[in-house]
Amino acid sequence: MTDGTDPGPAAVTTDEVRNTVAAVLKVAPGRIGDDTDLVELGLDSLRMMRLTGRWRRSGLTVDFPTLTAEPTVRAWARHLNGGGRPGPG
Amino acid sequence: MKVDGIHLAGIGTYTPRPTPVEEAVRQGMFDPAAAKESGLLSVAVEPAVSAPDMAVHAARQALAQACHDPDDFAAVIHNGAYYQGPGHWSAPHYVLHRALGQPIPAFGISHGCLAVLTSLHLAAGLLEHGRPGRQALLITGADNFSTPMFDRWNDSELAVFADSGVALVASTRGGFARLKAVGSRSAPELEGIHRGNDSLLPPARYPDHPWQVATRRQEWAERPDADPRDLIASVNRFGELVAGLAERTLAEAGVGRDAIVRVAHTGFSENSLHTLLLDPLGLPVELSTWDHLRTLGHATVGDQVLGLAHLWRTGQVGRGDHVLLVGATEGLEAGCAVIEISRDARGPEAGIR
Known part of the structure; x- marks a missing residue:
């Protein structure tokens, strides 16, 4: 998996990520701050796999370990927009 | 090995x-x-x-x-x-x-x-x-x-x-094919994911042991002293396990990653196939047997053979091609084999299809 340097789809906003996560968690988006720990909020591995699948099918490059390393809306938006991947390759 | x-x-x-x-x-x-x-x-x-x-x-x-x-x-x-x-x-x-x-x-x-x-x-x-x-x-x-x-x-x-x-x-x-390497590696600390709260003694309440995979996984996630990140960690652990195993098995076979033409794997549903196998192995779905297995489901012990048979019989792999077989099981354990196709499915030396 490499950083997205191609143009690709339009940039994903934190609000879009927030709304997607809120729908999966069945909570109001207002409860999810940019830096809210999504695991603490109840996001489990299966839902994360589902989200990973959804974003992959929409054409985004997404990596489950990266999502789990920093489970926040802010970090996820950065990752989906081709931001750097922490940790070993 | x-x-x-x-x-x-x-x-x-x-x-x-x-x-x-x-x-x-x-x-x-x-x-x-x-x-x-x-x-x-x-x-x-x-x-x-x-x-x-x-x-x-x-x-x-x-x-x-x-x-x-x-x-x-x-x-x-x-x-x-x-x-x-x-x-x-x-x-x-x-x-x-x-x-x-x-x-x-x-x-x-x-x-x-x-x-x-x-x-x-x-x-x-x-x-x-x-x-x-x-x-x-x-x-x-x-x-x-x-x-x-x-x-x-x-x-x-x-x-x-x-x-x-x-x-x-x-x-x-x-x-029609030659086995070059085979092996598996486990993470036994995660055996509890498939046990849940079921007892080992007396024998389980259902004599036929229905699986209730989802229920047991949830019970494990909610066991005393569980961390909310345990299941997530187990997914990542499995990814590391299968990636390391594939690297080792390829090295044992003396085959480079680029020589792998196709991969026959577990019949996971789409999200788990990517997260548990394809992504950790760095494999694009085009190399997988997803197109075939998405029409069959998860044939427990048969996925890799069904995938290999399909690839070989349809000519998607032929003489000289290397195929990676990869699978997963409770334990958790990942298994892998590298084979090289020796003869095409069609042609004068073809066996019965």
Whole structure:
């Protein structure tokens, strides 16, 4: 998996990520701050796999370990927009 | 483990007519949202033929292709992850009697969905080139979930369980493919994911041990002192396990990653296939057998053989091509094998399709 340097789809906003996560968690988006720990909020591995699948099918490059390393809306938006991947390759 | 002198001389498959996912949803058997998430188009369901009988069908196909004398066979290894028949009865001998009829050992391996790959691993130890009666091994695998006691559609969120039978003949003499390396690695600290709160004593409340994969996983996630990140960590741990194993097995086979033409893998549903196997292995879905397995579902012990048979018979892999077989099972354990195709499925030397 490499950083997205191609143009690709339009940039994903934190609000879009927030709304997607809120729908999966069945909570109001207002409860999810940019830096809210999504695991603490109840996001489990299966839902994360589902989200990973959804974003992959929409054409985004997404990596489950990266999502789990920093489970926040802010970090996820950065990752989906081709931001750097922490940790070993 | 590097392997020398073990070939695949025969391959056999029994796949019943698949049930379209739409039909399962329409009949209220498959949750519509789960069906959509799964990415599956259909699932193989066999209402009438038992697992051992499907194994016999597949075995006869593989044996006809292999053209070995019955006397060449050292043993039959018959595997199933689920119910094969009455307790205290031998399904492996049932298969042996109908497929080969030889007075040789017949047994199965308790290795969940890795049983067939592990049977191949055992071939290296059971067979000896040139030794009469130890030149071939019949490996079979089959499962049938057609019972109201088992909810194949909704039992697990990772896969939908399919009915099928598969067979391989491993040979010291030659075949359509050559086994170059095989092995597995485990993370036994995660065995509890598939145990949940079920007791080991007294025997479980259901004599037939229905799986309830999702329920047990949730029970494990909620055990005392559990961390909310445990399941997530287990997914990542499995990814590391399978990535490391693939690297090791390729190195043992002396085959570079770029030489792998296709990958035959577990029949996971779409999201789990990517997260648990394709992404950790760095494999694009085009190299996988997803297109085929999404029409069949998760054929427990048979996925890799069904995938390999499909790739070979349709000419998607041919002579000189390397195929990676990869799988997963409770434990957790990842299994892997590298094979090289020795002859095309079509052409003057083709075996029976």
